[in-house]
Amino acid sequence: xxxxxxxxxxxxxxxxxxxxxFRNHYPLLVKYLMKITMNPDLAEELxxxxxxxxxxxxxxxxxxxxxxxxxxxxxxxxxxDQYRKKKREREWNEGEAALxxxxxxxxxxxxxxxxAMAALAxxxxxxxxxxxxxxxxxxxxxxxxxxxxxAAGTAKSRVHHGLLAVRKELKVDEKSRELAK
Amino acid sequence: xxxxxxxxxxxxxxxxxLETISALDDGLKKxxxxxxxxxxxxxxxxxxxEQQEQLRRKHSRELGWFLISALFILSIVLFTLLExxxxxxxxxxxxxxxxVVYSYKGVxxxxxxx
Numbered sequence: 001x002x003x004x005x006x007x008x009x010x011x012x013x014x015x016x017x018x019x020x021x022f023r024n025h026y027p028l029l030v031k032y033l034m035k036i037t038m039n040p041d042l043a044e045e046l047x048x049x050x051x052x053x054x055x056x057x058x059x060x061x062x063x064x065x066x067x068x069x070x071x072x073x074x075x076x077x078x079x080x081d082q083y084r085k086k087k088r089e090r091e092w093n094e095g096e097a098a099l100x101x102x103x104x105x106x107x108x109x110x111x112x113x114x115x116a117m118a119a120l121a122x123x124x125x126x127x128x129x130x131x132x133x134x135x136x137x138x139x140x141x142x143x144x145x146x147x148x149x150x151a152a153g154t155a156k157s158r159v160h161h162g163l164l165a166v167r168k169e170l171k172v173d174e175k176s177r178e179l180a181k
Numbered sequence: 182x183x184x185x186x187x188x189x190x191x192x193x194x195x196x197x198x199l200e201t202i203s204a205l206d207d208g209l210k211k212x213x214x215x216x217x218x219x220x221x222x223x224x225x226x227x228x229x230x231e232q233q234e235q236l237r238r239k240h241s242r243e244l245g246w247f248l249i250s251a252l253f254i255l256s257i258v259l260f261t262l263l264e265x266x267x268x269x270x271x272x273x274x275x276x277x278x279x280x281v282v283y284s285y286k287g288v289x290x291x292x293x294x295x
Contacts, residue, residue: 013233015226015229015230015233016226018225018226018229019222019225019226019228019229020222020225022225022228022229023219023220023222023225026217026219026220026225027217027219030217031212031213031215031217034212034215035209035212035213048228051225051228051229051232052228052232055229055232055233055236056232056236102212105215106211106212106215109214109215111211111214111215112211114204114207114208114211115204116201116204116205116207116208117208117209117211117212120205120208120209131205132209135202135205135206136205136206136209141191163198163201163202166201166204166205167198167200167201170201170204
């Protein structure tokens with residue numbers, strides 16, 4: 001069955017169509033959430049919460065955007081809401097532990113935890129999410145604005161400031177100057 | 182956000198940060214190469230069925246509360262109409278006055294904002 005047919009059956013309440021849709025999109029969703037949260041456990045938890053929300057709101061999906069984009073939009077907003085609620089010291093420490101776990105996951109697969117990833121992890125959610133959506137997933141500023149419920153200009157500004165912060169952390173300017181000498 | 186007006190164009194931005202963007206891209210690709218344990222289809226079906234059941238229960242609960250509230254309000258209205266007609270007409274008059282006053286204030290606010 002094609003995605004459109006699956007969505008149409010899911011809207012009628014068919015749980016098997018929902019299951020196929022979710023199974024097809026689950027890896028993409030978890031990997032996206034892992035990038036924005038830098039926390040593998042939270043990513044899985046949020047992916048499940050996203051699916052639950054999707055079952056509730058499927059009648060609102062109008063098919064103008066891709067189903068994956070719609071899932072990304074729900075997941076992002078769930079994360080932002082949760083992040084706002086849990087912005088306390090204890091949670092921050094848990095975030096540090098989660099980051100160490102993610103590094104360990106990568107290193108156990110012989111994948112290097114690059115300086116760029118370390119710099120990305122240091123960014124606030126406000127900058128990290130639009131930066132990833134723009135430069136890794138290729139969304140336009142208008143689309144990012146729609147996902148995050150902000151103006152396109154604000155999205156662009158956050159991406160710009162995020163890139164500046166990462167570049168500063170990577171010391172790209174200094175390296176370029178040294179090479180120029 | 183500040184400095185929105187001074188932002189370079191998209192192409193300028195991409196060129197200026199080429200090295201940074203490419204470093205980020207490499208790092209994120211490595212993160213993408215991590216395996217994700219995707220549960221089997223039965224797990225997804227079960228999760229969806231549980232969620233649908235929860236939603237059904239929530240809707241029934243909400244409908245129940247709505248009906249109870251409606252019955253309560255209706256019984257008060259009928260009671261005052263049959264047993265305390267003076268109070269009934271007083272409440273009706275108060276409701277009309279409050280509606281008119283609020284509607285008028287709403288129109289005033291709209292005119293002010295224009």
